[in-house]
Amino acid sequence: MVRFPLCLSLLLSATLVLAQSAPKAKSAPQKLATSRSVKTQNKSPDLSSLIPLDPDVKVGKLPNGLTYYIRKNAEPKNRAELRLVIRAGSVLETDNQQGLAHFMEHMEFNGTKNFPKNELVNFLQSAGVRFGADLNAYTGFDETVYQLPVPTDSANVFTQAFQILEDWAHNATIDPTEVDKERGVILEERRLGRGAGQRMRDKYFPALLNDSQYAKRLPIGTEQVLTTFKPETLRQFYKDWYRPDLMAVIAVGDFDMKQVEGIIREKFGRIPAVKSEKPRTEYDIPAHKDTKVVIVTDPEQPNTVVQVIYKRPEIKEKTLNDLRESIKRGLFNTMIGNRIQELTQRADPPFLGGYSNYSDFLGNLDAFTSIAVAKEGNVEKAIRAVLDENARVKQFGFTATELARAKQEFMTSVEQAYSERDKTRSVNFVNEYVQNFTDKAPYTSIDFYYNFLKKEQDGIKLGEVNALVDQFIHNDNRAVIVMAPEKDKAKLPTVAQILNYVDDAGKGLTAYEDKTLNSPLLAKQPTGSPVVNEKQIKDIDVTEWTLKNGVHVVLKPTNFKNDQILFSASSLGGTSLYDLKDFQSARFSSTLTAMGGTGEYNQIQLGKFLSGKQVSVFPFVGELSEGINGSAAPKDLETALQLLYSYFTQPRKDADVVKGFLSNQRSSLQNQINTPTPAKVFQDTVTVTLGNNSPRRQPLRPDDLDKIDLDRALKIYQERFANAGDFTFYFVGNFKEDKLKPLVEKYLGGLPSTDKAEKFNDLGIRAPKGQISKTVYKGVDSKASVQLVYSGDLTWSPENATQLDALAEVLEIKLIEKLREEESGVYGVGANAAYAKYPVPRYTFRINFGCAPENVEKLIAKTQELINDLKAKGALPTDIAKFKAETQRETEVQLKDNQFWLGYLQNQYYNGDAPDEVLHEKEQLSKVTVESTKSAANQYFGPNLIRLVLMPEKKQ
Structure with missing residues (x-):
């Protein structure tokens, strides 16, 4: 893929409307790593001395000039992150090589000496490494970087991973047939990048970069070069710049450092040094006075x-x-x-x-x-x-x-x-x-x-x-x-x-006034209530508490992070309980209320009060539920719970801030109406169609904001958070239950509650049945987007969820092979299964890709052929094995991740499913077979198919 430096990515993406304020700039240095060693003395350092490098990193250089970095690190366990870095990118291309640094990156996945054609991808997928999500690479102006995360608990896979790095370094085959096939893939990647941003960038880059080499060498290259270059030209780029003195191998992970150093010395030491190498020019962007x-x-x-x-x-x-x-x-x-x-x-x-x-x-x-x-x-x-x-x-x-x-x-x-x-x-x-x-x-x-x-x-x-x-x-x-x-x-x-x-900026200014508030978050301390019931789920180390006021609490203490506690809360209801006339007020209720701050603090004062604290608390009101999401460092947990309590009991209205927010939203929405982008028009069509034209699935328009009544929104918010007795709270992270208990009893036990347990209303919004086809004609670029959506009712069970996941993965593998590798018709293609128990059990299966307009029908037909093949024969055993390996590898890491557990527990309790279901994943995976995928394909690729296509505007 093509990558721009962060600064240019921000400039290019600045065309997006910032509905709310831009995020704060990061204050921590970007170039500092973390480690465990280095003892420092108490005396003041000599500021003229060099910044000490981290001694936990083993850095070496081979006789041929290749540099290596090795570090042992056990997070995550049995994993390593490998990189091959080439200090060469698009800026080094000649006029007839424009785009070939990036093209060469692609070719490394299409055949090397020890991994012909697609064997490299197949081998890694079989080891549980996902193509794209894990295995990847990028090309910038000055460098090309290959990314390879691999397991270390398989000696064969780990050793072969270094063989892959070595092959990338000097054993690419650059087969002419594969080159011609990859042209189409690269051109499709280039097509995806076309649009208003690209057209404007092409106009302002020469001035911004002062006609430097950087202005003339965008990594994606030119269509003329990409369609006409000879393989020998690509080989010349590879020969000139893929050489050991411009290479680094980086290995960080859970392994033996001496063993890894030995592997690197053995494999990369045999790459011959280049004699009379081509000078690596360091290009500048010239300064200008004007x-x-x-x-x-x-x-x-x-x-x-x-x-x-x-x-x-x-x-x-x-x-x-x-x-x-x-x-x-x-x-x-x-x-x-x-x-x-x-x-x-x-x-x-x-x-x-x-x-x-x-x-x-x-x-x-x-x-x-x-x-x-x-x-x-x-x-x-x-x-x-x-x-x-x-x-x-x-x-x-x-x-x-x-x-x-x-x-x-x-x-x-x-x-x-x-x-x-x-x-x-x-x-x-x-x-x-x-x-x-x-x-x-x-x-x-x-x-x-x-x-x-x-x-x-x-x-x-x-x-x-x-x-x-x-x-x-x-x-x-x-x-x-x-x-x-x-x-x-x-x-x-x-x-x-x-x-x-x-x-002339800066005329008539006055000094900034730093307005702060020095008051406690809670003017009155809550009267708590005790835990009256406790239940242990020992196999997943989870505890359930019920408080006297009816609040339910689910706890999972972990040691995955030292300074992190994540928490959330949810209750059924949401905007579904309100009539259409109140829909917009309900929809924005949590957003507008949070903008008011809480208690005595307005939004700005609250931000200043929380400065320096690791606290994050956000209320939400969704369609079927409402709740809180948050996080805190252990030392700041009480502050976080005070803020949570305050959001429940002390919502604050700030009409001026809300007025400004709605004014900005109106302007943003009007811009979208005045100049609708192809992507926005298409996505609106997708949403409306899948929502069966429900009034709650219509695109937000400026006049919808006029329907918002701030007092009504605040009232709805108060109603949604008035009864904590039907909320369940979840805590995951570094805490001790005995120390958390008094805080929970005080702040959660002090929340108002009743015996009433609410449910959501089923609004009856379902994807329409039958065969539906819609084509949107929008945009001047010659590019199309395709979404194929299957949907239907679902029998809710862990087994069916696993079968849907398997079906999505094996189909995506085949779509990549067919549409990308064989047809050269797409850059990327996705197959995704989504399923939900509420309001009623349903599934949605989406297939999406971008392509040339003239290829839409052909690629849809190829997709249908693959689906029909799955229906007739089921998936190949090799593809099923890849799905199982990828799933198991992913779960191994997730089980040591606080964010995973928070989301998982919330989903299990929300759906009324067994909390320890994740421990039975192998059992569910064992049920995925050739026959089960055949059955699943026939069940889920049923009669309800919505075909949605975005095409360029028809020429008059």
């Missing part, structure tokens, strides 16, 4: 987005002073992010969404980027609002209280990483070593970094952080990109006007 302004429009662009990018030379972190400087940048990002987020919480927000953030950019550059999504196309108001916040910092600086909170947030995030240092997953390490190899980014240990932060952060003064704004914001090497709907072209400001907005 401001590049590009205004681009497109008929499928739904909103107006303004981006101001201040580019500057990349900061290379080498010394401890560099590390200290990175902390300052993190604090700056946190504080500016918080301020801009507050702007969306006004009665009349100046934009739909926005942010300012300093980060790495591309090539030799970093950038400070400000982005605003304009409301009602008002470019001036949007960009001035964001830039005024930058200017406010420049004129008045941040406040001491803001810095104190940012430091607290920063320290809390690092403390969490430190506390989880023995539970860090291997995948979290490998990317650090990739960056070290490709960009010389240092990797230090969390022990060192945590102690360094404790010593240095308090000494960072407000003036130091405030001074960064002068480094970030400057008039040279600056670019302004405006993306807007084609229909608004005449209304857009000129280049001169845009420059004026940018240069």
